[in-house]
Amino acid sequence: MLPLGTLRKRIEPVVLCAQIASAFFDTGLQMVVKEQCAIATDALNPTPTEDSRQKAMSNFYMIYNMLSKFVPILPAIILSKVSDLGYRKIPIVIPLVGYLVSRVVLLLVIVMDLPIQAMFGGVVVHGLSGGFCSYWAGVMALVSLTSTEEDRSLHMMQMELVYGIAGLIGSLVSGHLFQLYSVDFKQGTVLVSLSVFLYFVCLVYTMFIFLMPTVSPSAQERNETNGIDTQYSKNILNILLLFAGGILFDVAVGGGMEILVTFEMKEPLNWNATQVGYGNAAGFLVFLTSFLGVMVMSRWVSDVTLIIIGMVSFAAGIYFMAFVTATYMFYLGKRIIRFIYSYQSLKPERDRERETQQERETARERYRERDTQRQREKEGERDRDTEREGARHQ
Template sequence: MVLPNLCQAAFTVLRQIEPILVLEQLGSTLFDTALQMVVKDQCANATYPETHLSREDSQQKAMSDFYMTYNLIIQLTPILPALLLARLGDRGWRRAPIVVPLSGYLLSRIALLLVVIFRLPLEVMFGAAVLFGLSGGFCAYWPGVMTLASIGSTETDRSKVMMRVELLYGAAGLVGSLASGHLFLLYGSSLGHGTILLTVSALLHLLSLIHSIVLLQVKQVSKKEPEENSQLPSHASSNVAVEAPAGINMVNVALLFAAAVLYGSAVGGAVEILAVFVMKQPLSWNATQVGYGNAAGSMIFLTSFLGVIVFRRCVSDVMLILIGMLSFASGIYFMSFVTATYMFYLARSLNLFALIPMPTIRSLLSQQVPASSCGITLTSLQLALKFAGLAYIPAFTKIYQRTLDWFPGFVFTLSSIFTVLGMIPISIVGCRSPQRRQYERIQGD
């Protein structure tokens, strides 16, 4: 009797979104390490005679130019496909925003595997990035995951389910990153380093795609809850507004948009350069160290999750955002002066809560608009972040290339400054919120 119950429970778990999430993130972390090492190897002999750069600086310029173009393609091409997939999902095709992007993930992983096996030029990955973007990419996949998690849970359990998804995402990234460097050093026959790593990555994405087509169940829980419960001011002290307002608070929306764009630009620009920065002297990381470095980045998912659990009991959402921004600003500023691997991990340890701000900003944003406008508001924020990438990706890349010879870490200082600027509109939202709550209490009385 116990065995059938266990089998039924296991089958129920397999039909949820979490196994797909874990398989995809494991495959993605393996791919990220492989891409970094392949880019480093293929850019090793890059030369720029007219600029009189040293060999290492030429390699850094070639790597940063590749990532600039690659990331711009990934930022821009998913916008329309993601909107179309989101519309399909809202019309009842809930698995479309999961299945289609996963096919793009698989194709891009296979493309890098072919680059390694057949010694193809690195520019092939630009075509792979286009295919990835046209499938919707992360821009469609992540909202699709969150939508399935959301509609499959009750309103009271929703935040818990969301946090569990984030936790699994970070844990899978941590495990995959730790293993990726060691797998990269394995090779089969004469195919070279990275073939086994990329083969495993492609297989994991194939499994996640098959799982999403065959096993994934779309379960929708009724939203209706007792009216008394929906009006209870739970966590009233930690939110700007407990209930969704009748109208749109345009001032708070604009301030939250500004904070999100500034912080997103700071994080995106710094992370893009960080992948190149660790390859140059004095760090000069190998594949194993790259994997461990990526694992340190994934660890931030776990520490940010724990930070929300601990701090949410005693501080407001605005303070949560400020804590996360301060964590990132201090860590990335220290990264400017990193000259040894242990210093890199010290800087990363200051980023413990760096992933708190963006989800909390989205939560606050949803509280400033009616429920009927929540979807379009959050989608608009995502598009604003995408278009911001048009500015910060080339800007950070060119600044890094211009400062290579005198202060390579200058872009991280710049990122820290952008983060501090992003704290200003959030602080204004915090100053506005107590007045609003007091006014609502007077009206209620």
């Protein structure tokens, strides 16, 4: 068991608790949207159809996902600048506040029968606080700064593993918790209340209990390349290609996976809360395959091969999903898709570490060359001074 002082310097408890709470929220939101859209559609149409209900759900998630993706962009940039000034807790604490507020909004929707459109306000608050991109970037930056160069990739993979295991556990339990209700509590109240409570615990832990660990000496080495024209700083084309690849990746993967949310709610699947939780849990298994895939497969195949395997597996899995007519077929498709992250989510981090190491070695070599050149100049200056002094005496 870790000593209390050491445990207070670990961010893993926050990641674990927050991801369990997030899994509770995802299942709760999915079921509440299904119920609310069904009620609204039935009230508007005398003869509601399954397609009209699916359209209402799709419209809601389209707006909700766009707000969750676009609103956090500027706040995340601002929070990253604040983090660079040395306030490492800020990019984690502020998003947790947004998470807490958005979860409270869902709880109010359930308890007070508010329209589901109230969630748009919650997701805007969540986005203005930096959202997931700021929160996770803050966590990864903290892990990177507090680890040595040799074990940094391993620590990041361990953090991803904690994230995935927490999501897996939370999703498996969430469906059962959603169905708990009584005369005084509506269905979903217990689940979302637990989500709110866990986020509150994360916020209190981060603000008052978590201690910022000291930055490892190797983290300071990043400043060695400042002012030096390294190959990395000149290679703007590769940076642009990375951005383009990231955007295309998110459009393909994110868009495809979001469609599955509404697909699960209609025929032929028409899942209940328990099945939704199990389906979300299947998605979190990617983090386990990521850890195993990077640790095992990278020994025998190249980086490019791993990336190609990931892209092909996702394309095959999402194509298979188009023909799903039963729950077992859905899980088969998920199993195929799962391999995409096994070879893409963690592999680039190891590559970046290798490239960074090469850049640092190049920078050190240039420093040594400059020092040698300066030393030679000083020796030459001393020789000239000696010659001039000898000439004067003569």
